[in-house]
Amino acid sequence: MATTTNEQYVGDVGADGRVPEELVAAYREHGFVRVRGVLGPGEVERFRASAEEFLAAHRAESLEKQGVFSQLVNVWQRDRTLRELTLHPRLARIAEQLAGFPLRLWHDQMLVKEPHNNAATEFHQDRPYWPHTGDRLPLSAWIALVDVPPERGCMTFLPGTQDRTGLRPQDLHHEEDLFEMDPSLRWIPRVTLPLRAGDCTFHSGYTGHMALPNRTDQARLAHVTIYMDEETRYDGGGHVVTDPLGLAAGDRLDGDAFPRPWA
Numbered sequence: 001m002a003t004t005t006n007e008q009y010v011g012d013v014g015a016d017g018r019v020p021e022e023l024v025a026a027y028r029e030h031g032f033v034r035v036r037g038v039l040g041p042g043e044v045e046r047f048r049a050s051a052e053e054f055l056a057a058h059r060a061e062s063l064e065k066q067g068v069f070s071q072l073v074n075v076w077q078r079d080r081t082l083r084e085l086t087l088h089p090r091l092a093r094i095a096e097q098l099a100g101f102p103l104r105l106w107h108d109q110m111l112v113k114e115p116h117n118n119a120a121t122e123f124h125q126d127r128p129y130w131p132h133t134g135d136r137l138p139l140s141a142w143i144a145l146v147d148v149p150p151e152r153g154c155m156t157f158l159p160g161t162q163d164r165t166g167l168r169p170q171d172l173h174h175e176e177d178l179f180e181m182d183p184s185l186r187w188i189p190r191v192t193l194p195l196r197a198g199d200c201t202f203h204s205g206y207t208g209h210m211a212l213p214n215r216t217d218q219a220r221l222a223h224v225t226i227y228m229d230e231e232t233r234y235d236g237g238g239h240v241v242t243d244p245l246g247l248a249a250g251d252r253l254d255g256d257a258f259p260r261p262w263a
Helices: 021-030 041-061 080-086 089-099 177-181 183-187
Strands: 032-035 070-073 103-113 121-124 139-144 155-157 191-193 200-204 209-211 220-229
Touching: 021 032, 021 089, 032 191, 041 070, 041 080, 041 103, 041 220, 080 103, 080 220, 089 103, 089 139, 089 200, 089 220, 121 177, 155 200, 177 183
Parallel strands: none
Antiparallel strands: 032 200, 070 103, 103 220, 121 209, 139 200, 139 220, 155 191, 155 209
């Protein structure tokens, strides 16, 4: 494990860009893992400044309209600096190490909880929202661009739920929705992972998770890069990412819209 001499900057990423095998094993057992120090302090400051500028210019375009958070999708296509973050080879190498198979970008998203939003993002899985077929487990890299202690809206996970497939998409605003579909999930111990700026959690697409309210004076800035199996195909369903592309059911999700630039 690589650790800097600055006690405020502790990293789990080795000089070869890989994480220790114990983190890989933990991810595959539990469906999520925290990787510290994925971004260095200088990178964090640069990407945070760009994220704040992009949010100020595009906040009104948020897909989330109920005030829980601001959600801006495919920012990599519109901002040169944030494109570097979304396509960051260090993130991609770790994601492929955890997954164990080749990946492509599905999409990115900026997820911002404004100061004192006082609203949780309730427990849900990601994969049921996506029009994918023929794929192995996707995963998301959730990158903290500011310190995210519990009171600022860090995430809580349901360990081992990455194998709970077949559920419909859940309502992010309904506290009981996931548990009404599968009551056994209510009794799984919950793991809350605070993050320092530059830390990242990786979680599988079926791993149940939620985000706490932001009760602080500072916005919670998170940038999420979502990776999918390189072999993923379109299932014909509706989604903001695929709707403009004119795809037919069964088409492979590849090409410029779903790059693999780190290969």
